[in-house]
Amino acid sequence: MLSLDLLIRLGRSTWPKDKDATDDEVFKRWGQAGSGTEGLAWYPTNFLQDVMPKPIHSHNDYWRKVPLFTALHQGCISVEADVWLFDDPAYKDHLYVGHDQAALQRNRTFQSLYIQPLVGILNRQNPTTEFYNGNSRGVFDTAPNQTLTLLVDVKTAGPETWSKVVEQLEPLRERGWLTHFSGGTIHARPITVVGTGDTPFDILTQNTTYRDYFFDAPLDKLLDSPFDATNSYYASVSLGSAIGNTWMGIFSVEQLRKIKQQVREAHVRGLRARYWDLPGWPVRVRNAIWDTLVEEGVDMLNVDNVRDAARREW
Template sequence: MACLTVLLVLVVLVLTVHAVYDHGDYHDGSSDTILANLGLSGSDSQPPSQYAADFLRDVVPIACHSHNDYWRKVPLFTALHAGCIGTEADVWLVDDDLYVGHDQSALTPNRTLQSLYLDPLMDILERANPSTNASSGISTTPRGVFDMSPNQTLSLLIDVKTDGAATFRKVLEQVEPLRQRGWLSTFDNGKVQLGPITLVGSGNTPFHVVIENSTYRYAFFDAPLDQLEDSMYNSTNSYYSSVGLRQALGIVWFGWFRNSQIERMSEQLQQAHERGLKARYWSLPSWPVQVRDAVWGTLIYEGVDLLNVDDVEAAAHADWTKKKSN
């Protein structure tokens, strides 16, 4: 009987760890209080850009990616306040507009890519880059969203959910104002130039649409991290290189990686870095906290470029200094 009880307890623990790979903890901690005055993104009253610029002034960027960012009480701004240098939106093309939501039944008229992300980013960057006289001697290099690190690019990951080509071409159409102002990262005549925003296509985004212009582009691909060997993915056409943790490495029992998993991870990270890509594993555990923190710590130590997180407040307080020496 004692053995059966122990076995049942272990099964429950295993099922719990399995479950958290697909369900996140979206409590944003103290950020809720700080951001309360901004209102709800996507509502009739958008967050005041001046206030947004003020509360971002002392934010130190950290290598985290805000997973399913649009689920937060205040999309985009909560992640930026935590210092995340990547944010993510699931995008659906419906009636010639782009809506943001986890599934089609969750789409609402006031939650669009434009209202939740593109318009607020335009506001922030316009505040950060006021028009200046070229003869004044002031640098015209565009500043990013983080005042403490103005050269840091913010990756805007678009997870396309509807028809790939049509949806991503609509994305390119809607980001045109950012491109015209020189605020998007580009590939131009053989050279990649990072700008304040790096647009990354994922999900159903077709690679051939991203690279259809061989000499100039202002969007990049989310390359499969576990399929880089002998591939054509590199920094001229891709920015992220991502894969699900379990898909790439198998089950990480109770947050502890086996030696074979560490070796496989090292190979994948090396392949990504040789190609100039930012490696990211998604579908990380969010609970129990001890399991989550153990996985986070290992990924940071091994050199993952962006930590895919649901609890951005916890990520802001993680120890980002413990990294393996090369």
Template sequence: MLWHTFFAAVAVAWIQQAASTPGVDQWITALVSSNSSLLSWPTHFTQDIVPKQIHSHNDYWREVPLLTALSLGVQSVEADVWFINGTLFVGHEEAALTPNRTFESLYLQPIMQILDMMNPRNNFTSNATSANGPFDTASTTPLQLLVDMKTDGNATLPPVLQALQPLRSAGYLTTFMNGTVQSSAVTVIGTGNTPLEGITALQPRDVFFDAPLASLNSSNFDHTISPIASTDWGSVVGWSGIGNPTDAQRNMIQTLINDAHTRGIQARFWDTPGWPVRARENVWTELLNDGADWLNADDLVAASRF
């Protein structure tokens, strides 16, 4: 009752101020300049942003990692992680590492802050049974975080698991437990040197494995281990994007995608052509037509507009 009375009073004052002006544009101007609390809401961080199944390849190369991807609706980001002297650093190679660009500072801290905003604790959310992801327009859509382990996987996995503890404690991690995958705000997937044995041994499992898309038929992968499977476009398909793919190349794409889908796994091709633009977009079109789940992109603006 108190909340209702408060908002009713604010609304009356808001309308009275706006009503002193004649037209809708003037109303809007007056109301915006009033800084009324009715014009914002707790989860407006990503308002009007439509999520898209784009993977931000080498996301840490962006001028602003993570946030640039989210601003364009990109659902998946990738961080190359090096475990050196007790710290998880982020960079493509050792020469690119700096003391302050860490897994914690570039990804985990901002992700935690964003998800806390998207999951406010108040009287309205006291009965919430699941966590919202980062996108206000699609709250059940998780952020996919690929952790490309560059140092020895067996040495790197334990500190990665430890670093994820705040997200884990908040209930923000997608988790496989008791035979069921429970989707949450962030799905973490290990790639690169990530040890498969270390992932399958996790109980419960809240870090998953990027399966080899080109060799799924010789494995026991399913979605409880690998939500996605990836492969190198150039070595497996080889089409440059100029002209049309051969029948064999198209059949290869479709076969790999279908193999993944029969296991409940999503398909991603990395290192697709980035230039010329016509070739890049020809490949993207082919992938979408063939049912690929992710567009692997370096140019996020172009991918989001595509």
């Protein structure tokens, strides 16, 4: 049984101004005996019941002290996991999550950090009771039809690693929780999986009649390309490689023209525009770039500091 103190803390909507959300006492004690979070075995609806979803992507989400949950608590509708697969028989059954090999640990896997927690959340969002027997509710109580994007950045050999990703999606697939393409139509579901990095587009699109995963198309190379809403979800590119550097967060006329053109091309194809590799410092410059991208119609704001992004008025 959760303590009243824990319920109150989880329900707080105002976080200390100078602290990251993960510095809150609840997150410091996450998983510890007596905290009510032992084994991440509970997902009370009050955890997200007053959280409003926002078009924010939690870049390198696994870096957070509490991956996935911190992003969800701030309203992010997209999270990112970098996955690694190894040939060694001792490791080949798992996808390890981390930015580079030095950061990998046996207990930090695609299953433990993302798949199983999502199954737990969605099981509790879709209970079988005398009042409800469905499976369509997403992670946010305030917007149950909002899909959560799981961006999977493939770091090792594309074909083999992507095959393992598809295999490990089965707990979500068998419960009907994956957005999929079937019969020429996109069927939205609580989780939308998108492959990026070394994800092989040709293998991802081999099945022309059914797919429950999509591609992260190159935003700067959409013209005369095969990318559209039937095979892709995002269209992304590094901001610097797309338009060059800004001057203290101020975009030139030509840079704004390029952004407008790229965003327009993505939207024509039914894709969501996203720029990554945004500067995080100085904060004033970061905020100016965020504001401009949102004003120009960029669909997903790629950020490292999810708390600061969530506090802004979009």
